[in-house]
Amino acid sequence: MSTHHHHHEDFLFKYIFSTDHKMISKQFLITGFTMGFIGLVMSTLFRLQLGWPGESFEMVELLMGSWQENGIMAPDKYLALVTMHGTIMVFFLLTAGLSGTFSNLLIPLQIGARDMASGFLNMLSYWFFFLSSVLMLISLFVEGGAASAGWTIYPPLSALPQAIPGSGAGMTLWLFSMAIFIVSSLLGSLNYIVTIFNMRTKGMSMTRLPLTIWAFLFTAIIGVLSFPVLLSAALLLVMDRMFGTSFYLSDIYIGGQVLDHAGGSPILFEHLFWFLGHPEVYIVLLPALGITSEIISTMARKPIFGYRAMIGSMMAIGFLSFIVWGHHMFVTGMNPFLGAVFTFTTLLIAIPSAVKVFNYITTLWKGNIVYSPATLFSVGLVSTFITGGVTGLVLGNSALDINVHDTYFVVGHFHIVMGLSAIFGMFAGVYHWFPKLFGRMMNNKLGNLHFWTTIASAYGVFFPMHFLGLAGVPRRYYTNSEFPLFDNMVDINEFVSTFAVIALVAQLIFMFNFIYSAFRGPRAPQNPWKGTTLEWTTPVEHIHGNWYGEIPAVYRWPYDYSKVDENGEFLYGDDYIMQTTPMGENENDGGH
Amino acid sequence: MTVVIVIAVLLVIVTGVQLLKIAELRAKSKGENIWEVKEKDGKFQASLMIVFLIAYMAYFFWQIYAWGDRVLPEPASEHGVPYDFLLNLTLGIISSVFVLTHIFLLYFAYKYAYSAKRKAYHFAHSNKLELIWTIVPSLALTVLILFGLNNWNKIMKPVPAETEHVLLELTGQQFTWTARYAGEDKKLGRSHVTLIEGANATGVDATDEFAKDDKIVKGEFHLPVNVPVQFVFRSIDIIHSAYMPHFRSQMNCVPGVKTQFNFVPTKTTAEMREITGNKDFNYILLCNKICGAAHYNMQMDIVVESKEDYEKWLAEQKSFVE
Amino acid sequence: MTSIAMENMDYKQEVKNKTSKPLLWIGIVSIVMFFGGLTSAVIVSQGGGGFINIALPDAFLVSTIVIVLSSIAFHLGLLATKKGKQQQAKMAVLATMVLGLTFVFTQYLGWSDLVARGYYLSGTSQESSYLYLLTILHVLHLIGGLVSLSIVLVKTFKKRYTPQNYLGVEVSITYWHFLGGLWIYLFFFLMYITA
Ligand code: HEM
Ligand SMILES: [Cu+2]
């Protein structure tokens, strides 16, 4: 056993061009968090402007240079920051950062495979992601500034530099960066799907997969079906911008000139964009839901309640997510009948979502909950998923959307249900699997502090936004001070911005804990949380191929926690039974 | 300044590292694993869950109390009344769901914190429970969907041509609005971006008979109370969105496409000033689709007044040929 | 035994055998979605009135015949490889290559025809733009197919494939058939919308 020889791989192949899924996972995590932190700082900066419009923040000028002349942000820079913030958070942090990290780390480890189906494609996937991140950041510094048309880049605004300077070189780079990003995401998804279907260890039937894996599987499938459509949308936009075609453009007079474009329709773009855009929110969300399912069950020392219903609801959500995109377009003048159809399909999503929430709550009921920071963030996710989810019933109903569409109500809604939930899932995952990522443990006390400060400030930031929205405050406004109507919003805006600053500071606690623990944290034992799944049977140190010797076989589902015999004593003497433990003779498998 | 900040940050980091090291050493000296969650610590976190429940709910109700009256005043349009009814119904339902599920979630999170004396209950599924929480939300949703579709179909139905109404075109462009009334003939003349020139900022076709009596206004537009208004929306550059929150009305303005919306204003500006207790109150049209640097300041005032006042005002406006 | 089976060539080969085709298939699904997105875009645009009617170039019909022939040739090649008839396999794969290149050439003829009739990528009509865009994108995907085909060609000439080991041919042919199918879909789709 101990005769393993060390390959003297050079640094380059071990750390940079690694094809090992665990290393690639770390690369995704660190790149994703770096991008996420940049996105977070951006949000704090523009929140300063919104909270105290026109006030001079000289300290910020140090950071922002010409973007913040005299400490005051210019309106077009505001829009550039909002756009980059949204893009970075949705795609770079919560798509690549989240899925890339945990699909890569957990798929081989939890299904019992030595690596991904194709380590090479996996490596390419990371490097495309890295390249697209770099391009996206470079776009901040080009002539005219970064893309400024919102993360949804609706043309004609995104097609015409005359309309906003960010639609020049900044937008071009945005599009190229996203094209590369999409390739990266597709390569990743290919690998995840094929690995899950083809490389499971002996005994690991689909119904013995942990819910994390199911979630990653659905996420990857949704990605493969939706990202190519975004690519096609982007391609047509590139054509309109660079080759003078008119797919999206028609009848435009701008900058004192009538443009040649004729016959196109911006609405086409919206359809193509949201065909990806809506599934995208589930690409962001499902991995987080999978992660918390796993953590809640492990830490409550109870099987996840309704394993099949959890899979079924994810499947339903995944399917429905492809037929609801029109709810983003209720006020584009779409045919009212279509609007009605989209209202119906959209509200249907509430049902599987509700099932998930109730199943989480029932899993906690009569559990024996061990409170690690991961547990806290998982419970936090259930809270944010409820809080943000319920307002979807307002926005998904076309008859109500007409007056809250594009207001701060929407900003509140999607930040809580998608932003916070996914971020919380990601944090939970990092705390929980840190021992698998870095072979060390994070500090719990700091983790707990991080959770409480984060959730308090997050609700401080995003809850009041519903009131702003119900008061009619539009999103993507540089300031609310031009409308006497919004004069009484000043203190709400200050309230929100104050918490935004606190939220930023709270993340420094995490950063510190993360960096310290990665290098100096206490060494991890093999199975610190007493989990049942295969990753806890691998050695703490990272080795190529994950297991010394044979890959263990699997004999049961992953949720045999607190299983007792007829005398009420734990089977096998402990409150968890590893998946690798064969079924006892008279043991009841519970019919999962 | 910068130096001070850098030093302060460094100090915080160094202190943090030292504190962590001390904590680890102490745990080690007691033969404990620092990363292990001790029962006592778990109980403390669990009690914070109750604190969180109370604080969160208090925060929720405090916001309603403190900011609840800052939301839009009562609707000033006919369909606004069922709109607000459905909105309040939905908000009521979701608030109760929000409160109830949080009570369960956080109470269980508190109650079932780890104790070495207890065993968790191995409870993997129950078809009955799962059926209940599939059906109950479905029923609630059915109600919302039915109300919603009913409202939606009414809202989106154009004003029938034979009904007396005002026909009004709103054109968006970076960063102003232009309103055009159909005039005597009740028809809007043709328009196209290629015809934009000088004062004709929205490209109305001067050769079209129907265009001659059209009236173009800027800055503010007037509406008669209790008369249906059929809006037509255009944009000559990029997408804008005509948002008139007090009338519960919003529609995008899309270049190359004509969109429409209609409502019946039911309260004059003067009445609304009384209702809101704000003598400077004005109805407003805002742009609600990101459209460039001055998007945040693309507005037009709306005045709702009696039919007589409206007609008097309209008569004073110049027609297109003049 | 080395304790880390990862380093084992057999293991690597096994993974490759198991996963090459599924990887390709899912890649194909994403390409289908890409073209699905574009062709739905054509349908949505068609409702908007930016279309004029353009007769499809005759060369595209020739393309269709050529690509069907190439698929048949490749298939014969695969059969020959499976039976170990290497001489036949060489001829068949070579024929596929020639037909593949002919396909690209007929596409080029089609575009020249369009240009000669005054239809350009931009500035004419949306229909014209879509015609160029869809066919060019298909050819770009086909170039990938040609690259993989040349690898198969070289390996066939070097007699690397045996009746036991022809995974590479299978992967390449799957993609090639897909490209053929994609072209036929595009051809009928374009015929339908230009009719
Ligand atoms: C404390 C952290 C955050 C703060 C303070 C914050 C704040 C904001 C605000 C105020 C806006 C609206 C700006 C406007 O409309 O003018 C915004 C936009 C947005 N945020 Fe965040 N955000 C945060 C974190 C996140 C996260 C985690 C996500 C991930 C989903 C996210 C995604 C977005 C998106 C997609 C937009 C829309 C951008 C656009 O309008 O194009 N944000 N953010
Ligand atoms: Cu959506």
Ligand SMILES: [Cu+2]
């Ligand atoms: Cu505007």
